[in-house]
Amino acid sequence: MDSSNQSSQPSNSNHLFDELRWVIQIRRHLEESTEDDHDIPVTIFSVPKALRVSKPEAFVPQLIALGPYHHWQPELYEMERYKLSAAKRAQKQLHGQKFQQVVEHFIKLEHITHAHYHRYLDFNGETLAWMMIVDTSFLLEFLQSYAPEEGKVLRRVPSRMSHLVDKAGRKSAHNMILRDIMMLENQVPLFLLRVCLEFQCSSLQEADDVLTLMLNGFMRALCPFKMMQNFLCIDVTRHAHLLELLYYILVPKPEEQNCEVIDIHEDQNDAGGSIDQTNNDDSSHIKQFFNASWTAASGLNGSVIQYIKQVLFSKPIKFLVKVPWKIITSLPVFSVLKKPVEYLFFSETSANSKTENSSSNQNISKQPLIEEIMIPSVRELVNAGISFSATKGDMTTIQFDLKTVTLYLPTVKLDNNTEVILRNLVAYESSLASGPLVFTRYTELMNGIIDTDEDVKLLRERGIILNKMKSDGEVAKLWNSMSRSVRLTRVPFLDKVIEDVNKYYSSRWRVKTTKFMKKYVFGSWQFLTFLAAILLLLLTSLQAFCSVYSCARWFNPAIIGQ
Known part of the structure; x- marks a missing residue:
């Protein structure tokens, strides 16, 4: 008992000493710090x-x-x-x-x-x-x-x-x-x-x-x-x-502006990922069809254009196209083709109409989603016809020129010290009381366009990346390991660049065809079943035709002989 009491006395005395020390420090701080440091x-x-x-x-x-x-x-x-x-x-x-x-x-x-x-x-x-x-x-x-x-x-x-x-x-x-x-x-x-x-x-x-x-x-x-x-x-x-x-x-100090700041939660990873396209009525697709036709005929003379425009947008023509489309897509078999056709031919104009209809106030009030920073890799953008050009400036020099289809990015030098500097800049920006996370969004942009060492090589050849690290793979690993910030804000000029690049990339027929094949051909059992049924119907029809008429005159006799 005595030993236990003796062992408890030092701890109690230390605890008492800490309390007295705390009181002395607080008293001194309140009495001496009369200066206003607010x-x-x-x-x-x-x-x-x-x-x-x-x-x-x-x-x-x-x-x-x-x-x-x-x-x-x-x-x-x-x-x-x-x-x-x-x-x-x-x-x-x-x-x-x-x-x-x-x-x-x-x-x-x-x-x-x-x-x-x-x-x-x-x-x-x-x-x-x-x-x-x-x-x-x-x-x-x-x-x-x-x-x-x-x-x-x-x-x-x-x-x-x-x-x-x-x-x-x-x-x-x-x-x-x-x-x-x-x-x-x-x-x-x-x-x-x-x-x-x-x-x-x-x-x-x-x-x-x-x-x-x-x-x-x-x-x-x-x-x-x-x-x-x-x-x-x-x-x-x-x-x-x-x-x-x-x-x-x-990141030069911007002028005072309203910006929305939200906290990132785990359940936001899938938020906004799917957009319900089925709510658009058929009349909107008819309008988009005429808009596409009008764009294709834009190279004609002015008088001819005005005449064609009046004809295409006349009520009888709209009715003649609208009624068959409704009838065809209402059939059990052909309804499978509705979404693929609308995706392949109307996706771009649908996106453009949404952009035109949304006001700037709605864009500001809309919550920024994590998916909005998604962007294709450098290799994918180059294959889609987008060029890259280096600038000698700060964040404000990042822009996308739609006329020349060029994405401008500042030249960045990467060495063994860069990762620590970048991460601490992100940490400092995230700790500030308010303001858009411009530098964080830049790191997310670079993270999005760089996936492999091939992407780094393309940027290095264009002077955007000055690589002083061991390899291009080390640079790709650096950008891909950059973590997100603890909060997300809208950065108007960077959001505009990302939106314009994604819009141009998605509008390319090569990209649309690839996405179409993945989504509606290889990824849809209904569409594959429909194609198999059509193929089976064609083969059955051909067999029935050849059983009545001789097909030797349409095929190579050598093949038939074999």
Whole structure:
């Protein structure tokens, strides 16, 4: 009994200590944090579980921890001595000021630092300040390797870190640090980098200029898209951290617009997959028939066109076509042909009429479905006559030109670091409070058009993909393993591109014939039975005819002799 009581006392005391510590922290936070931080948005989030579960190593730092989220992980503590060395070198650049002054300034900014993080930071002010200044010193030293060799340049990378930092990316440690730096949970607020540089420079403006040079060089080397014009307008005061900066370089901030955001549920996978086509009455198909006839005759002269149009759309002609069609399709045998004929000849015009009849307000209010991002592969699109062309720009350069039948996509560079960057950009975009998921929809578009290494090869030959990975198969695996976001929104310009591509692809006779054969010939026992019955009837008729009349004069005598 005594031993059990003694063993329970430490646990009770620890529990009491934790409660007292919590009360002290809450009291201090409420008493000291009088500054208003409501205008500071949260920008450093925890990765949603739905994204993390697909590939955890893409979101958890593997070599170095920056910021408070992963600071105490023992497997990352080996890099602490390199961070301390960077802090010592930064201390020598303070122009006679003491390092303690920088720490005290960081303590004053504690409430701003807390405001940037989504999680509650269980650190006192001085601990957080020392942690952030050490991490900031290392991050600045790493970014200095990307500063251009012109004007006033900060010191070069010291020999102690020469085996870690390599701008050319030939060293694996450099790439590991690069991937860790761009992870969402490993971000450091940029305003802390400005504060550190302000102590090293003569003014805040000079600190901003130096930081801008470093970030320009870093983003040029890191950005997966080959775009140069957007890097010239980097404003370090407008961005919270490196990942956010890269995101808004790739996805410029859109104007305020209404967008619908919904949560993705498992039962939505089959939603909207089947559309009931049988509700269309026969008169609509008759109208579509005349529209198709009118389109075929569009090459004629204007007077002839007007005359033909009046004749085709006259009530007697409509009646003459409508009545036989109703009679034929009402017969038990020929009713089997109704759906195949309507699918083969009226599917395109039916889709066009639906598009014309639906207003823009209805399109906005309609729920975005997962099936709407489905799109044929690159090989299928090329076989259907669609060309691909590369652009040097951001997301807004994605478009489909119906006149030239060309799909324009930005050039993307893929290497060993790209997957981590893409996944964390998707995670950051998914964590934002609102707004359309433009970058996520782009990854879903690439996931849709790339199925095999042959698709990657076609895009690589057209300059859309710059492959620095092992093979085209690795690139296909990268895009196909990209997970969906936790929510789905409408992205008007991308939705329009996907819709136009699908509409053009579905309108090709080669595609329609293939789908027709799969759906109504090989996949319909009723249609196969009908064809077998017709064939049997023809053979029976031929046999009866040949039994009455001699068929030798219609067939090769040599064949008959055999």
